[in-house]
Amino acid sequence: MDLGPHAAFIWISYTAVVAVVGGLIAWLVADGRRQLAALKALEDRGVRRRSSGDAGGV
Template identity: 70%
Template structure:
């Protein structure tokens, strides 16, 4: 595969996109865990979800 004179730019662009997407995925995983921990802490304090059916925990 011949990328011509712009090969370095193309490879750097692919690397930048890969790093960005990987960073976003890791951020989403970390944020999801934080949200779950925050929700668990609220439930331990007795705060209920408005969307929960009455009597269901």
Template identity: 55%
Template structure:
């Protein structure tokens, strides 16, 4: 696709958008997995929140 004399600026803009969105998605997915892993480890050790044990 010929985007004219300023093609590098156009591709760099779309590349920056893809990179920033990808970093956000990867960070959020890894963070979520990390939190779920820690909850599973704590629960495996028999730890329960007060709200889970009462009633």
């Protein structure tokens, strides 16, 4: 695919979008895992929410 004399600009633009969106997704997934792990650690220690039993909502 020939993108003409300004191919570099196009590729850098698309790479930037992929990098930023990928970074966002990676951060969100890692953050979600961290929270779930923290929640699980607390529940293993016997700390539960008042409305326990619906930990499945997590």
